[in-house]
Amino acid sequence: MSDESADAGESVDPDEDPANGDEEPSPSSGSDAPETPADSEAEAEAEAEAETDADADTDTDTDADADHPVETDGEGVVGGHEPGSESDDPSYPDPDEDVGGISTPPDDQEMPLADHIEEMILRVAVVLLFASAGTAIGLLGASQAIEHIWFNVFPYEIENVPPPHVYHPLELWLTRIKVSALLGIMVGLPVFVYQCYRFMKPGLYPHERKYYLAAVPTSVILAGIGMLFSYVLVLPILFEYFTFYAEGSADIAYALGDTFDLIITLIGFLAIVFQIPLFIMLAIMMGVTTRRWLADKRLYFWAAFFGLAFMFTFDPTAMAPILVGITMILLFEGTLLILKWVGVD
Numbered sequence: 001m002s003d004e005s006a007d008a009g010e011s012v013d014p015d016e017d018p019a020n021g022d023e024e025p026s027p028s029s030g031s032d033a034p035e036t037p038a039d040s041e042a043e044a045e046a047e048a049e050a051e052t053d054a055d056a057d058t059d060t061d062t063d064a065d066a067d068h069p070v071e072t073d074g075e076g077v078v079g080g081h082e083p084g085s086e087s088d089d090p091s092y093p094d095p096d097e098d099v100g101g102i103s104t105p106p107d108d109q110e111m112p113l114a115d116h117i118e119e120m121i122l123r124v125a126v127v128l129l130f131a132s133a134g135t136a137i138g139l140l141g142a143s144q145a146i147e148h149i150w151f152n153v154f155p156y157e158i159e160n161v162p163p164p165h166v167y168h169p170l171e172l173w174l175t176r177i178k179v180s181a182l183l184g185i186m187v188g189l190p191v192f193v194y195q196c197y198r199f200m201k202p203g204l205y206p207h208e209r210k211y212y213l214a215a216v217p218t219s220v221i222l223a224g225i226g227m228l229f230s231y232v233l234v235l236p237i238l239f240e241y242f243t244f245y246a247e248g249s250a251d252i253a254y255a256l257g258d259t260f261d262l263i264i265t266l267i268g269f270l271a272i273v274f275q276i277p278l279f280i281m282l283a284i285m286m287g288v289t290t291r292r293w294l295a296d297k298r299l300y301f302w303a304a305f306f307g308l309a310f311m312f313t314f315d316p317t318a319m320a321p322i323l324v325g326i327t328m329i330l331l332f333e334g335t336l337l338i339l340k341w342v343g344v345d
Contacts, residue, residue, distance in 0.1 A: 119199060120199060123195040123196075123198065123199050124195075126191065126195055127188050127191050127192045127195055128188070130187055130188050130191040131184040131185065131187060131188030131191075132184065133184075133187070134180075134183050134184035134185075134186065134187030134188060135177075135180045135181050135183065135184030136180070137180075137183065138179065138180030138181070138182070138183035138184060139176060139177070139180045142175075142176035142177075142179050142180050143176065145179050146164075146175060146176065146179055146256075146260070149179075149231075149260075149263060150164055150259075152231070153231070153235040153236060153239055153263060154236070154239050154240075154243070162252045162253060162254055164254060164255070164256035164259065165253045165254065165255050165256060166255075166256050166257075167255055167257070168257075171255075171256055171257040172256065174257060175256050175257055175260045178260055178261070178264050179260065179264070181264075182264050182267065182268065185268060185271075186223070186224075186227070186271075189219070189220065189223055189271070190216060190217075190219070190220045193215070193216050193219050193220075194216055197209075197212045197213065197216065200212075208286060211282055211285050211286060212282075215278055215282055218278055219275060219278055222274040222275055222277065222278055223271040223272075223274060223275070224271075225274055226270040226271040226272070226273055226274030226275075227267050227268075227270065227271050229270060229274070229327075230266050230267045230270040230271075231267060234266060234270065234323050234324075234327070235263060235266060235267075237323065238262075238266070238319055238320055238323065241317070241319050242317070242319075245317060262313075262315065262320070265312065265313055266313060266320065266324070269312050269313055269324065270324065270327065273324065273327060273328050273331065274331065276328060276331045276332055276335065277331055277334070277335040280294065280332070280335045280336075280339075281335070281339075284339070284344060290345060291336055291339045291340065291344050291345055292345055294332075294336060295336055298332070298333070298336075301332055302329055302332075305325050305328035305329055305332070306321070306325040308325075308328075309321035309322070309324040309325035309328065310325075312324075
């Protein structure tokens with residue numbers, strides 16, 4: 001009885017089968033089932049693909065780091081772009097670099113329109129001040145200048161030169177003012193060119209400033225040559241033609257005011273016309289145009305030259321605009337010929 005009671009009092013292991021305590025669990029039970037060869041091959045292929053993708057990602061990151069190196073100073077990013085910003089995109093331009101080769105002049109600054117207008121008015125006032133001073137000085141010797149010009153523009157001997165005729169009371173005074181104004185223009189022209197340079201200087205590159213500064217004395221010299229050319233050559237030819245045209249048909253009597261209107265107009269206009277070589281040189285040096293393009297469009301320029309000549313130097317005989325138009329064409333073609341000779345395209 002005691003042995004049976006002891007056997008009955010022993011605890012029973014729930015994991016053991018009461019019928020067969022030493023028997024192994026069934027192969028079909030849960031996750032302890034043995035793997036088949038097909039499952040092993042699938043897992044091996046998946047691991048191999050994962051390793052291949054990881055290697056490819058590593059190579060890509062290495063190439064990206066080589067293309068866009070990032071320097072650090074122990075505290076943060078020094079070179080390159082901060083991760084996560086839109087600057088990580090390689091197509092995003094660096095703000096410190098010139099995009100497309102575009103840069104700005106060193107002194108270029110944004111200014112309100114009112115400041116630009118105020119500066120322009122002040123610089124125009126300076127030009128007018130110098131021109132007025134030249135005109136006032138010219139008034140002191142205007143009578144002598146009128147006499148000198150009158151007896152030199154006609155191609156005849158002094159005794160045969162027709163005297164000037166005055167047809168209204170203020171004609172002499174108005175003529176003196178016109179001659180003095182011509183001197184004022186000669187004085188104000190270099191000042192005008194220089195003030196234009198000062199106004200545009202902040203928007204000019206260093207090489208453009210160099211060209212402009214070289215153009216100031218050149219412009220004055222060319223204007224002087226144009227005035228001298230008009231006084232020595234064009235005006236004598238023109239008045240010889242006028243005299244020959246009227247001789248034998250009427251008594252020659254030139255009005256003082258009308259004659260000096262034509263003289264001053266021609267002298268002033270030819271001073272501007274002789275700037276053509278300078279304009280062409282500056283336009284080519286600054287990349288605005290090329291010699292070949294100007295040569296290809298020469299007929300258009302010829303037509304424009306004659307149009308300007310007839311507009312500003314019109315006379316009923318058409319002799320004055322023809323002379324001025326031919327002069328403009330000769331200056332244009334001569335400049336292109338010199339540029340071709342020195343090898344400028």
